Structures are given as structure tokens and as C-alpha cells.
Amino acid sequence: MLEKLQQRWKVNGVNLILIIFTFAVGGSLCGITGRKIMELTSIEKGIIWILAYILLITLLWPLCVILISIPLGQFSFFKKYIHKIWAKITGNKTADIPLIAVFASGAGSNAQKIIDYFNINNTAKIELVVCNKEGAGVLDIAKKYTIDTLLIEKDKFFNTDLYIRELQKRGIRFIVLAGFLWKVPSSLINAYPNRIVNIHPALLPKYGGKGMYGNRVHEAVIAAGDKESGITIHYVDELYDHGNIIFQASCKIDEKDTPGSLAQKIHLLEHQHYSTVIDNILKMQNRS
Numbered sequence: 001m002l003e004k005l006q007q008r009w010k011v012n013g014v015n016l017i018l019i020i021f022t023f024a025v026g027g028s029l030c031g032i033t034g035r036k037i038m039e040l041t042s043i044e045k046g047i048i049w050i051l052a053y054i055l056l057i058t059l060l061w062p063l064c065v066i067l068i069s070i071p072l073g074q075f076s077f078f079k080k081y082i083h084k085i086w087a088k089i090t091g092n093k094t095a096d097i098p099l100i101a102v103f104a105s106g107a108g109s110n111a112q113k114i115i116d117y118f119n120i121n122n123t124a125k126i127e128l129v130v131c132n133k134e135g136a137g138v139l140d141i142a143k144k145y146t147i148d149t150l151l152i153e154k155d156k157f158f159n160t161d162l163y164i165r166e167l168q169k170r171g172i173r174f175i176v177l178a179g180f181l182w183k184v185p186s187s188l189i190n191a192y193p194n195r196i197v198n199i200h201p202a203l204l205p206k207y208g209g210k211g212m213y214g215n216r217v218h219e220a221v222i223a224a225g226d227k228e229s230g231i232t233i234h235y236v237d238e239l240y241d242h243g244n245i246i247f248q249a250s251c252k253i254d255e256k257d258t259p260g261s262l263a264q265k266i267h268l269l270e271h272q273h274y275s276t277v278i279d280n281i282l283k284m285q286n287r288s
């Protein structure tokens with residue numbers, strides 16, 4: 001039961017305990033405050049008193065829980081939780097959509113397409129752009145769209161859970177790698193099982209692995225004299241460019257093609273397909 005709650009709320013064990021504790025203390029505080037307020041009124045105990053008390057604690061409950069969540073470090077969870085309940089009451093569907101973090105290291109053309117797609121479609125929201133490179137173009141794109149950014153440091157990324165906690169705190173449900181050049185640590189993969197996808201600018205398993213990114217891939221493809229190349233979207237596992245393949249699309253290579261012209265063809269394919277594939281995965285995961 002606790003495991004189910006943990007999966008449903010997408011939190012780790014410690015946070016789950018703190019959340020349950022917040023509910024308990026917030027509930028008690030709400031009950032006590034409600035009774036004290038009722039004592040100050042001149043309403044006689046009876047049906048009116050009960051109805052007024054119920055109304056009062058319904059209003060007080062979110063306040064008390066939010067108040068208690070602050071010292072317990074669970075404010076962002078409860079803010080979202082109450083937001084969700086409110087969305088259910090008012091029928092506002094956008095509050096319950098999955099939040100995505102896009103990880104990128106470079107120009108961010110894929111990130112931009114994904115942001116544009118979900119801005120129009122509203123089936124998910126790009127909540128955060130995570131970047132490992134100061135000055136990367138993707139940071140300007142995030143700024144333009146007023147999306148929060150997180151500039152990560154190598155040591156903290158590979159040796160601590162700091163960023164995982166940050167992602168969880170922000171309610172991130174899905175991670176999209178779009179030109180992100182660091183390997184993903186096991187701790188992050190375990191925290192987001194089958195919820196991290198990557199795009200690779202070649203038809204894997206060919207031309208993947210450490211050091212194979214961007215133009216290096218296209219140079220290798222051209223040098224090998226291949227007649228076609230393409231894109232691969234796959235789940236991320238502990239190895240570079242290795243997890244289960246979700247989608248591939250290919251393009252022809254002409255004799256005149258250079259690594260630069262092939263890169264353009266590949267980018268076109270990426271921009272055409274990545275967002276819709278992500279959307280389909282999210283819809284599929286939402287159903288199961």
C-alpha cells in the first residue's frame with residue numbers, strides 16, 4: 001500500500017513518511033482550531049453547529065496542511081496536491097498534466113520544438129530545463145519561454161541525489177534528453193524507471209556509444225559510405241545510446257551529402273518526430 005502511494009505521488013520513502021505526517025498533524029491542527037473557533041461563536045450544539053463545523057474545517061484543512069508542510073519541507077508537494085484537488089472541483093484539466101524536465105547540453109533546437117509542441121497541445125508541460133553547460137543555447141530558449149533552468153555540476157550529478165530530490169520536489173514525472181551529453185547515473189534511472197528517453201542522430205545500434213554525438217556521428221556515417229541514416233528514440237539505461245528502442249525514422253544519403261548537410265536532414269527528422277513520440281509514450285504510460 002505504501003509502495004503504491006509512493007508510485008502514485010512519485011516521491012521517495014522519506015518524503016512519503018513526511019507527507020503522511022503532514023496530513024496527520026495538519027488534520028489534527030485543523031480539528032483543534034475548528035473547535036476553538038466554534039467555541040467563540042454563540043451557536044448551540046446541534047445540527048447547525050455540526051454543519052458550520054464541517055464547513056469551517058473544510059476551509060481550514062488546506063490552510064493547516066500547507067502550514068505544517070512548510071517546516072516539514074513538503075510545501076511544493078502540498079501546493080500541487082491542493083492545486084490538483086481544486087482542478088478536479090473546477091474541471092480544469094491542465095493542472096493534472098505530466099511535468100517534463102528536458103536535459104540538454106547544446107543549442108536546444110529539439111528542446112524548443114518540444115516546448116512549442118506541448119505549449120500548443122497541453123498534454124504535458126515542460127517544467128524545467130536541465131543543462132550541464134554554462135552559456136548553452138538551450139538556456140536562452142528556456143529564458144525566452146520563462147521556463148526554470150537548473151545548471152548542474154558534474155560531481156553533484158554523479159555522486160549525490162541532490163538533483164533527483166530537486167526533480168521530485170518539482171513534481172517532474174518524465175525526463176527527455178535532447179542533446180544531453182553526459183551519461184545518466186543509475187540513481188536517476190532507478191528514480192525514473194522507463195521515464196527517461198533520449199534521441200540519437202543515427203540508426204542505433206550503429207554509430208552509438210561514448211563520444212558519438214552530434215557531428216561526430218554524421219562524420220562516421222558519411223565516412224562509412226552508408227546510403228541511409230536516421231534517428232533513434234530510446235529509453236535510457238546505464239549504457240550510452242543503449243536502452244530499448246521506441247522509434248526510428250530514416251533518410252537517404254546522397255553522394256553529395258556532407259556531415260553538415262546530413263545533420264540538417266537528421267534535425268528535420270528529429271523535429272518532426274520527437275515531440276509526438278514523447279506525447280504517445282506519456283499517453284500510453286498514463287493508461288497503464
Ligand code: GAR
Pocket residue numbers: 104106107108109110111178179180199200201212213214217241266267270
Ligand atoms: C541532436 O541531433 C541529438 O540527436 C544529438 O544532439 C543534437 C542536439 O541538437 N544527441 C546526441 O548526439 C546524443 N548522443 P539540439 O541541441 O539542436 O537539439
